[in-house]
Amino acid sequence: MSTEERTATRTLMEDSQRNLTVVENGESRRYELLLAGTTVGTLDFRVLGPRRVLGHTEITAEHRGRGLGTALIKAILDDLIAEEVRITNYCPAVERFLDGHPEYLVVLDPSHPSIQRGSKPLQHLIHIQHSRLRELAAGSEDSSIDGFDRRRIADQFTAIAAQHAAAVADVLLTAARTSSGEDAAAMLANLKEFEQSLRVLKGRAYGDARFLDLSTAETWREAERLLAEHESHEKKIVSGLEALHGADGAADLARALAKRQWSSPTRPHPNSPHAGVAGRIARHLWRIADSTWDELEGRGLPTEPVENANRHSAVSHYLFGTPDDQ
Known part of the structure; x- marks a missing residue:
């Protein structure tokens, strides 16, 4: 992926039935979840060489409990797997998603482990x-x-x-x-x-x-x-x-x-x-x-x-x- 593509806004997923869009905002280094064109969720990331480090997922208070965080995380991980990009994860929401969807564990970079629950x-x-x-x-x-x-x-x-x-x-x-x-x-x-x-x-x-x-x-x-x-x-x-x-x-x-x-x-x-x-x-x-x-x-x-x-x-x-x- 070129430098220009990294800094541009790129659409990862569009769901017309739910009126949801997930985009990658390269300039702000975050993924954004849009509901009817309004940002209602974000996930911060950082680029380190060939991998991504996922930081913190945030869904606006009035939109929580509707599965929007799951939709955001799934779209991100689907894109990263398709692009063959590995991650180090520091986000508890992503960790919970991975616990429930072991088929996505392939996205983790084993040489740069994430913080795991139960560890120090x-x-x-x-x-x-x-x-x-x-x-x-x-x-x-x-x-x-x-x-x-x-x-x-x-x-x-x-x-x-x-x-x-x-x-x-x-x-x-x-x-x-x-x-x-x-x-x-x-x-x-x-x-x-x-x-x-x-x-x-x-x-x-x-x-x-x-x-x-x-x-x-x-x-x-x-x-x-x-x-x-x-x-x-x-x-x-x-x-x-x-x-x-x-x-x-x-x-x-x-x-x-x-x-x-x-x-x-x-x-x-x-x-x-x-x-x-x-x-x-x-x-x-x-x-x-x-x-x-x-x-x-x-x-x-x-x-x-x-x-x-x-x-x-x-x-x-x-x-x-x-x-x-x-």
Whole structure:
């Protein structure tokens, strides 16, 4: 599927008898259920390479209990199976649908498992995130990759790590502050250090003069050290939250963490507010600013994979006079 098709609105299902339509809104990254032309349901998604990550299903209050959520999910999964696209699912409604319709289980990506009921969802989600970051860090040590691929790995690592750190500050620190203030304070201090290391790592990859005296290997080692320290803090807080809130509460926190990460800044901002309303406002504003700078720099982020991507942004083509097909 081309980049243009991903960002366009595409119809997945039309039911004239019930006056229902399901569309994929690529620009908003959500599926929409329309009743007589009015949106009454949505399901958020994210594109990660060849797979989709399904987030949260929402049906408007006045239209619940009529099977509309099932119609939305069925249309989505039918389309994904037809397109041979696999999913990682974080949506309880989709999980319930799969429980009742095992023939749709083929859509699940076994190499990227979903959060399952009965597991420890917060720990599972954190394990997935940190495993991905460790995988990227290990890739940076491959001596056979060229400078462009090395920068792409640094971009992906810093973006995923920055978004995860921001989501942790927004969701986990907020939840832990009342029950475990000392642990929350320790993790906040680590988060700021970790974000600073990400800033250095990205700056070194892009040739920032402030960091040229540091070796690439040195910047990676420091980022990995602080990441391991962060994971330790995170696991401690998560264990406490799971014990405090129980399985259902922990599942809610896991969904909130996953959803918040999708809308978090893609760059580290260690000197910005992290806690409370000020932190949330700062993250919202930085997300807008980061998206603009990412486009200008042509960053190779994992959130919007592009088939046959150019190695330069439109701005760099203009500045360096290179043709668009390079």
